Amino acid sequence: MNTDLTTESPDAETSDSDTPALVFDDLSMTFPDGTHALDHVSFSVSRGEFVTVVGPSGCGKSTLLRIASGLEQNTGGLCQVDHDSIGYVFQDATLFPWRTVRRNVELLAELHGLDLKGLSGKVDESLELVNLLEHQDKYPKQLSGGMRMRASLARSLVLQPDVFLFDEPFGALDEISRERLNDELLSLFKAKNFAGLFITHSIAEAVFLSTRVLVMSARPGRIIADYEVPFEYPRRHDIRYLPEFAELSGQISHDLRGAHP
């Protein structure tokens, strides 16, 4: 991926931090079988903010993202977001094996009924941003796990979303690929200035990427801690070795241990 994005940023949008792009207001969720997944969750994410939620397994993190994406309907409170302006990257890249990388990247635009000829420049740009332009004619089975995640990112980038939802996108990758994709994701975030909502089980990943880290309790998930992350962007990969990074990670780890049932 082009690592100069943060300095180039030719089409970086200006931040409108007064108007959050995604709002959860006193949101609760109880499934029809009675499972109480989320309890009075309130927070918002503006463009230029990257918020990560960590919490014990089964506390309701994916449910929160599914509600934001419109796949589930909350049973209490409010979720406000423009559903036409959301990008998603989930743990499974969900590429069609019979389509090339480029045809996969065109998929969402196609489903939105957009004119593909008119979008060819956007598809090129998205492929370029994730460093897959030269692999655009390959099929998913010819790609590494990291490349598949990049293709999944590019597919959403074509639509230029205001809000990007990430559900453990790099959880299945090895440590080094994951750190590299973290660097690349931050370059993309600074270039496109979307509102990011990210879920991970890795505290280091949460602190490295985010402007803010929220800790959830065990189910039903509630926000039990809220940390501003003090590091400036662009962030070098070696901020992970700073004492401040270790201290913040330690606090989050302490909260998480307390959150486990």
Ligand SMILES: Nc1ncnc2c1ncn2[C@@H]1O[C@H](COP(=O)(O)OP(=O)(O)OP(=O)(O)O)[C@@H](O)[C@H]1O
């Ligand atoms: N459709 C559903 N019907 C009933 N219960 C559900 C449904 N979907 C999820 N749940 C339950 O809701 C709770 C929250 O699930 P969710 O997948 O949001 O957790 P999570 O925090 O993302 O977990 P993990 O970290 O393990 O991925 C779990 O107890 C899960 O079993």
